[in-house]
Amino acid sequence: MSARLPENFASSLAAETSLSAVDQEILAEKATSLGNAGRKVETCLEKLRSHRGDSETRMALVMSTADAVYAYFVQRELCGFRRHDDIIRDYAIPREVLVRLGAR
Numbered sequence: 534m535s536a537r538l539p540e541n542f543a544s545s546l547a548a549e550t551s552l553s554a555v556d557q558e559i560l561a562e563k564a565t566s567l568g569n570a571g572r573k574v575e576t577c578l579e580k581l582r583s584h585r586g587d588s589e590t591r592m593a594l595v596m597s598t599a600d601a602v603y604a605y606f607v608q609r610e611l612c613g614f615r616r617h618d619d620i621i622r623d624y625a626i627p628r629e630v631l632v633r634l635g636a637r
Contacts, residue, residue, distance in 0.1 A: 563612050570605040577601040578624060599633035602626055606634070 577598040584591050606617055621631065 563608075567605075567608050567612055570601070570608045573601045574598070574605045574624060574626075578626065578630075581627070581630070595629055596633060599630045602630055603634045 577594070581591075581594045581598050584594055605620075609617065609620070620626075
């Protein structure tokens with residue numbers, strides 16, 4: 534004699550499996566977006582650190598870096614990471630960028 538799942542249990546199991554696949558895809562997209570945002574921060578910080586020129590151009594670089602860092606922080610929060618202290622330290626984000634986060 535074989536055991537058979539009740540009809541309503543079998544259908545809910547199928548629904549959970551399909552949601553799981555969707556959830557996995559969402560997590561993959563979040564990870565990809567987070568990685569892209571992190572690379573953009575690295576690129577902007579590299580440009581800012583290597584800049585040797587007029588202050589107007591430097592200020593534009595500071596603002597674009599602040600925009601990239603802000604977008605990265607928002608993406609991190611969407612992924613459930615609420616604290617950014619380690620990121621600020623690891624990326625060595627300058628204070629002049631941090632004070633401009635979200636500012637327009």
